[in-house]
Amino acid sequence: MPERRTRRKPRRHEQFASKKEAILNAAADLIVENGFENVSLADIARRLNVSKPTLYYYVESKDQLLFELHEIGFAAVKTALDAAQDSDRTGLERLEIFLRHYAEGGFTNFGRALVETGIRGLSPENEKRMRTRQRAADRMLENIIRDGVADGSIDAQTDPAIAANYLFGALNWIAYAPGDWSNLSPRKTARDYVAVICAGLLPRA
Amino acid sequence: MPERRTRRKPRRHEQFASKKEAILNAAADLIVENGFENVSLADIARRLNVSKPTLYYYVESKDQLLFELHEIGFAAVKTALDAAQDSDRTGLERLEIFLRHYAEGGFTNFGRALVETGIRGLSPENEKRMRTRQRAADRMLENIIRDGVADGSIDAQTDPAIAANYLFGALNWIAYAPGDWSNLSPRKTARDYVAVICAGLLPRA
DNA sequence: AATTTGCCTTACCGGTCGGTAGAATATCGC
């Protein structure tokens, strides 16, 4: 007796999303391996064993492909920021939560591709949009630090703007040099990394 | 009476070095402005008001050009490390000296081009050489931090390897986003930046 | 079974890249 409707073979039009996802994943992998500018659409197609025009059935242009990668990576940043909005906690606790989420994101290929690529290669409009989001994230991190200084959980002489900047720098650096520790658990590594950084922000006598 | 020999017009073969320097400077400027992959040899030639083949009279290939830029940038790193080898000082003091030099280097276009480009675009041999130097610098910084932990000038729970990594990340980030503060004095900005970072490494009760 | 629709192919385009050939020109030693 043939299987009933519940376990049917997926109809073709239902595969569209998953195939597009495969393209995005392959693109992220290749960008991390070789850098955005060294990845051609032919490379992506080759890795997926399809022809180059096939990609255009799923993605309208290389620019758009890059932008969608950025959006996925940025969604993780947004998640990290949302997780750190619990107003019952101190600024330092919220900062640690954010940094931990962010660092974990930095170990994924989407996160690494996001940092690796920066905003290069984006069309002017998309570059503008990404820049706006980056600044927004920067300011939110800055505000968390400011809250921490205000409630005494972070050392008083910390400059929120400078600290936000160097924290992003420190964490984004993970994206460049994670090969050395890629055999370790991202979660644990992120935890250790953040612990060391945050120790430097504790208030002192 | 015409000027005597001491103030003569420079002979042609003496201009070679300065012209090559001009090429390297123009390349660094353009790389910082547009990213390495978006700078063609034609762009560099155009900025210098010469034709493209002229560049090849001074530089043997784009790969070689990039490598020489890396060498200049790396010389600054070496200088920073040498300056921090004064064994009369504590580890933290030496760390501050290094970081300040390094941060200042990060504000030059050679330093920014070095970080901006990373090791992408280098031929396999040159990539290997640069990677080796990077690791060497990383270990030297690590050792300075270790000394600081040993002599008590840096907090005991600091992990030298992780700290070295995030310090490089934090400082390299300057190379990506210095546009916002480019009107300020690099020396003062570097000093402020390093002061905030180092405050986090002081020993605590 | 016939036809429409979704998916993927081969073949190709214009443009740009790094790099080169070879001639033209400016400057040097003599």
Added chain:
DNA sequence: GCGATATTCTACCGACCGGTAAGGCAAATT
């Protein structure tokens, strides 16, 4: 002034890029 040499030019090459045209084949619809 003259030949040698250092410097720069115009013109061009093959490779590769992002992107497109047009059709073939298979699955879904009828």
